[in-house]
Amino acid sequence: xxxxxxxxxxxxxxxxxxxxxxxxxxxxxxxxxxxxxxxxxxxxxxxxxxxxxxxxxxxxxxxxxxxxxxxxxxxxxxxxxxxxxxxxxxxxxxxxxxxxxxxxxxxxxxxxxxxxxxxxxxxxxxxxxxxxxxxxxxxxxxxxxxxxxxxxxxxxxxxxxxxxxxxxxxxxxxxxxxxxxxxxxxxxxxxxxxxxxxxxxxxxxxxxxxxxxxxxxxxxxxxxxxxxxxxxxx
Numbered sequence: 347x348x349x350x351x352x353x354x355x356x357x358x359x360x361x362x363x364x365x366x367x368x369x370x371x372x373x374x375x376x377x378x379x380x381x382x383x384x385x386x387x388x389x390x391x392x393x394x395x396x397x398x399x400x401x402x403x404x405x406x407x408x409x410x411x412x413x414x415x416x417x418x419x420x421x422x423x424x425x426x427x428x429x430x431x432x433x434x435x436x437x438x439x440x441x442x443x444x445x446x447x448x449x450x451x452x453x454x455x456x457x458x459x460x461x462x463x464x465x466x467x468x469x470x471x472x473x474x475x476x477x478x479x480x481x482x483x484x485x486x487x488x489x490x491x492x493x494x495x496x497x498x499x500x501x502x503x504x505x506x507x508x509x510x511x512x513x514x515x516x517x518x519x520x521x522x523x524x525x526x527x528x529x530x531x532x533x534x535x536x537x538x539x540x541x542x543x544x545x546x547x548x549x550x551x552x553x554x555x556x557x558x559x560x561x562x563x564x565x566x567x568x569x570x571x572x573x574x575x576x577x578x579x580x
Contacts, residue, residue, distance in 0.1 A: 349386070352376060355447060356386055357407070360397060362450045366404030426452060427462050435468025436517045437539075440482035469522050470540040479545040481515065484524055487547050488512045491556050494526070497544035498537050506530070510537075511552045513560050527559055534563050 347355075359372055369383040376383070387405060391397055399405035418426065430445040430452075472478045479496075487494050494512055499505045510526035513534075521538050528535040552559075563569075 347376070347378075352378070352382075353386055353390060356383070356390065357395065358447065358451055358454070360405060360407035362454050363406070366399055366406045368404045369401060372405075423452060423456055424459070424462060427459055428464060431462070431464035434464065434466040435519065436481075436522060437469035437471045438481040438517075438522065439472050440480070440485075468519055469517070472539065477543055478540060479542045481522060481539060483545060483547065484512060484515060484539065488514065488556070491551050491553050493548045493550045493552060495544075495546040495548055496537065496542050499541050499543055501541075505543075508535075509548070510535070511555070511559065513556060513563055515539075525563060527563075534566065 355376060356372060359375060360367065369380045369387065373380045373383045384401060387397060396408035397405050398408060427449070430449050433441050433445040436442070470478065472481050474480060484494075486492075491511075494510050495507065496510060497505060497507050509529045510524075511529070512524055512526045514525040516523040516525055516536070521540065524537045524539055524542070526535060526537065527533075
């Protein structure tokens, strides 16, 4: 997370807390060190952000400090709420944390909407303690166009080791699929993320190839197209 984003998140956390929060609590939430939070708080106070408190006791935001409102109409806000709630069904822990942060910002500006509910059951949660590979690692590899070495176990329990070029994550209701070019098979393959038991991000990259491979993959699947003729993004 960039420092500017983290400073914004600290402001949001303190605005929605309603009680003093320790640097340790904020550090856990933002997955950084306590020392980093101390530095960020000092930087915000230096910018005249009305944060009060001290280390070991906790910090609180003085009332009256506000941020510009989100320029969405009511149906757009409700669409965001439902879409964010649906992320709970992806099993993607990093996206879920991001969704909670956005939800807090919307609630802070517009109030809660408890009447909009989405069932939370869906894809398996990517809990590393249970041997599940983080979907955040897969998304990073897709963005950076890094090859992956994965150990995959299919539905029959057959285990194989592959080198793949990750192209997309496809979120279904009950599972998440990694779409990739498999160098072992020389073809596009889909891997259920809960069956990836090991994943190593390699230094070997396929820079500049992902866009073309994704286009061919979408064409092979007859992926829906937008009104402008472009394939819909995953």
